[in-house]
Amino acid sequence: MKRKVLITARVHEYLVNRLEEKGFEVSYQPSITYNEAKAALHDCTGLIVTTRLRIDKDIIDNAPSLEWIGRLGSGMELIDVPYAESKGIRCVSSPEGNCDAVGEQALGMLLVMMNNILKSNLELRRGIWERDGNRGYELNGRTVGIIGYGHTGSAFAHKLQGFDVEVLAYDKYKKGFGAGYVKEATMEELFEKADVVSVHLPLTDETRHLANAAFFSAFRKKIWFLNTARGKIVNTPDLLAALENGTLAGAGLDVLENEKLPTYSPAEQQVMERLLQHPGVVLTPHIAGYSHEASIKMPRYVLDKLGI
Template sequence: MSRKVLITAKVHPYLTDQLQSKGFEVIYEPNISYEEVYAAIGDCVGLIVTTRIRVDKHIIDHARQLEWIGRLGSGMELIDVPYAESKGIHCVSSPEGNRDPVGEQAVGMLLTLMHNVLKSNLELRRGIWERDGNRAWELGGKTVAIIGFGHTGSTFANKLKGFDVNIIAHDKYKKGFGTAAIREVSMEEVYQHADIVSLHLPLTPETMHLANASFFESFAHPIWFMNTARGKLVNNRDLIAALENGQVRGACLDVLENEKLNTYSAEDKEQLQYFLDAQNVVLTPHIAGYSHEASIRMPRVVLEKLNII
């Protein structure tokens, strides 16, 4: 019987070494296309994916020997999990593996934004010594609203300890998580009290473009906005409008609606350029969970969940 495992993304050698030590034949194709996955998956028992390859009914039907799918990181939106499981394919992810770097980067981006670290640094590179225009807003005393209180949302809350912030959190599907340090609230309370809003949600039909014009208009006062989860949670056009009209004081974005720059439409290019030019936007290329440590921790979590180690 085949013991092939197809790996469709760049991974730490730890993963391939562990699989090979357990007797698996590793097919390592970090740049593989969807069509190539379809061609290669027929005799594989395992599949490792990240955020690039869609594992849909077409691929699953062709994967007649597939026993498991391991997702490095969080978010299973690219995998048709119900259909895979109906075929007896075990699906696991590893949000525990990269929640710490996401939480750390979220704090770092927020400080960079509110303390004008990026803006003032870029000005200095052009010979501009500007202090008054780069006066910081302190985190202390602000109310940070976390929407989605799973692995990354709760970790972000933990990383904020020591900053003297008021933390409120809303999760539509999780209750009873409030503590002395974190107040569990409704969305109405988020809209009423938040100074800073951070999204930590999966991408589903329900959360698609959650952050739209209506969302930004609902806040009682201007907010700093953060998204280190999934780009399509945000309607770029509406966020830009909110930045321009002052509903959003500034934004930290590690993810974008469209992260494939070579497919950009004219509007995509215009929106990206706006974010890059804006002095009140901190933008990074989906690297929040991409730490050196997480590159080992994520595969270890996947292999443990699959009872391979």
């Protein structure tokens, strides 16, 4: 009997084809709900997930044949990894597969902000030709602070080569990584020197709302802020206040605290509208790690790690 794999998200056909070539029966259900997945996993050997479903104790207990869980992308906060591993289930992710995409998007958002590219483009669409009000700032000679120096943080640093910037990187759980154009730094150094700050952290109890009012006000300079990691790392009302009171020069956000727009409360809707209207804000719908290339590289890394 063929071993069965449940895929719970939209994926490139490469993943389905490779699994089938290796003799797996693939159940491809990109819109499956939590309860449907719980039932479907009863006879599955493998599970492929992204960020759509929470894989908790209840789901794991209903999957007696499950041998492995493959996470496309980075961040395992939606998977109860310790419990899964206690049941002999191997859990792997693929941050190597989309770190270049995230690094490129972070750099792109930064250049868009600093050079008023989005603002001036939207004005032109309304027939406004404005040069003085859209005079940009050069990245050259500035200091870029990176918080979290894993795959995406280091990829962003790599993309900054050639811009003649000083890169200061802080990682609470990693030491000895500073080399060449990247200097290992403390948060105090980032607060003192940074012109740009980019966050590349997983979502944990420790990082939730790390970027809050106290955080933004701790920087000596008015910074451009980037978040391509997890939306809940940022306290969004505090970020909006920092933008509106001039503490921040701009914000580039690929992720939001609540990414289900139809569920917004009136307060959330008001904050979102003010962010969208702010000339220094660039928002994208969680697409930084979603490139065409990454859609192949992520499953390749997952299956290679699993030996499939």
